[in-house]
Amino acid sequence: MTGEPDTNARTDVAIVVSGLIKRYGAVAAVDGLDFSIEAGKLTSILGANGAGKTTTLEIMEGLRTADAGEIRILGMTPKEARSITGVQLQEGTLYEDLSCLETLRFFGRMYGCMVDGAGLLSMVGLEQKGHLRANQLSGGQKRRLQMAIALVNDPEVVILDEPTTGLDPVTRRETWNLISRLKEDGRTVVLTTHYIDEAEALSDWVIIVDRGKVVTQGTPASLVRAGGNTAHVELDVRDPAMVQRLVSLASGRQEGDRFVADTADPAGMVRTLAELVPPEIMASLRIRSRSLEDVFLETAGYQLEAQVPE
Ligand SMILES: Nc1ncnc2c1ncn2[C@@H]1O[C@H](COP(=O)(O)OP(=O)(O)OP(=O)(O)O)[C@@H](O)[C@H]1O
Ligand SMILES: [Mg+2]
Known part of the structure; x- marks a missing residue:
């Protein structure tokens, strides 16, 4: 476990x-x-x-x-x-x-x-x-x-x-x-x-x-709650290079043109993103509580792609 x-x-x-x-x-x-x-x-x-x-x-x-x-x-x-x-x-x-x-x-x-x-x-x-x-x-x-x-x-x-x-x-x-x-x-x-x-x-x-x-x-x-993160943040950015930059600077991951992060401090995360990303390339920002679906995608779901070729 x-x-x-x-x-x-x-x-x-x-x-x-x-x-x-x-x-x-x-x-x-x-x-x-x-x-x-x-x-x-x-x-x-x-x-x-x-x-x-x-x-x-x-x-x-x-x-x-x-x-x-x-x-x-x-x-x-x-x-x-x-x-x-x-x-x-x-x-x-x-x-x-x-x-x-x-x-x-x-x-x-x-x-x-x-x-x-x-x-x-x-x-x-x-x-x-x-x-x-x-x-x-x-x-x-x-x-x-x-x-x-x-x-x-x-x-x-x-x-x-x-x-x-x-x-x-x-x-x-x-x-x-x-x-x-x-x-x-x-x-x-x-x-x-x-x-x-x-x-x-x-x-x-x-x-x-x-x-x-x-x-x-x-x-x-x-x-x-496992891992301490309670919130899920998703930011759509109109610049793929910026998404990659955010992954290294704001500790999250890339999903297409989207920067995704789980955090215990959503307010702090939003402040960091606002400092790093020029408003004109920010398409949308969503913050929600983490759910069991997030846990599922991180554990069982991420293997789905690997199963496709079988
Ligand atoms: N009678 C069978 N003969 C050969 N392979 C089988 C048989 N039944 C299941 N399998 C294989 O065993 C694996 C597990 O199948 P199972 O039906 O238990 O999955 P599952 O978790 O219930 O999936 P799903 O969410 O699609 O219902 C699969 O790879 C399936 O192809
Ligand atoms: Mg089944």
């Missing part, structure tokens, strides 16, 4: 991932993962496309076996823990000919439990759609039905692989409320998402993975 030590004591561990390795031919999709997930909390696993998130979750769900290492869920193997685990797959399929209510009853029978289909549909905002077949639902409605399926067995552990991908902004926020409620009910929630604002808003703990390894983890606040 990088960054300052987190003061939040993590005591009640629900899931332990140790030395996990999964290879597909020459590709090590999961390359020695070690982390733990606290009970009753929401933990997000973030990473670029292909970082190994779905592979890890599928091992956690008992759908794939690891080449080495193991996952324990409340002391059980993933297969033993299936009855207390609820899963929303990234590429979950639905039985097109079953209605929403029949779908939930079907999955309930698989778990051997009675299902309050109407209650579950209302929870995910599909109360009007119970009699529609899956192939009559929009993409976002299918995602919500898949979340209801994840809850049919009233699971203690809920694993959600990109539950909000493809949802409109309003539905996405409604889904945030639903995910928060899962945690308020005392469930342990494991989430992946490419919406970093979503992870920042919802998570108690964030684990960033890259190429099958943990690169950093912590509470969103501790990750954002």
Whole structure:
């Protein structure tokens, strides 16, 4: 773990991932993962496309076996823990000919439990759609039905692989409320998402993975604070030579025609920039609080370009 030590004591561990390795031919999709997930909390696993998130979750769900290492869920193997685990797959399929209510009853029978289909549909905002077949639902409605399926067995552990991908902004926020409620009910929630604002808003703990390894983890606040910088400054300048000058004089970095810096003293940074840059070549200046997205781009995101040629 990088960054300052987190003061939040993590005591009640629900899931332990140790030395996990999964290879597909020459590709090590999961390359020695070690982390733990606290009970009753929401933990997000973030990473670029292909970082190994779905592979890890599928091992956690008992759908794939690891080449080495193991996952324990409340002391059980993933297969033993299936009855207390609820899963929303990234590429979950639905039985097109079953209605929403029949779908939930079907999955309930698989778990051997009675299902309050109407209650579950209302929870995910599909109360009007119970009699529609899956192939009559929009993409976002299918995602919500898949979340209801994840809850049919009233699971203690809920694993959600990109539950909000493809949802409109309003539905996405409604889904945030639903995910928060899962945690308020005392469930342990494991989430992946490419919406970093979503992870920042919802998570108690964030684990960033890259190429099958943990690169950093912590509470969103501790990750954002790590290194002491609290503000993010971006200055667009109409002179590339000036951007290069600023990089050496004002300790930041170049992103195209933009000078970018993270700082603990935004006022001081702005004064320095005002002294160095003639106003006529200053195009725009933005200052904002650092966010988890900045942390993501610095850790997982910077590897994206390197992955393109693969
Ligand atoms: N069944 C498979 N056969 C071969 N390679 C696979 C298989 N499943 C995954 N991989 C490879 O393993 C790596 C990790 O894939 P994974 O689906 O776990 O990534 P991810 O982090 O979930 O990505 P995304 O954000 O795009 O969903 C990728 O390089 C992928 O091509
Ligand atoms: Mg995935």
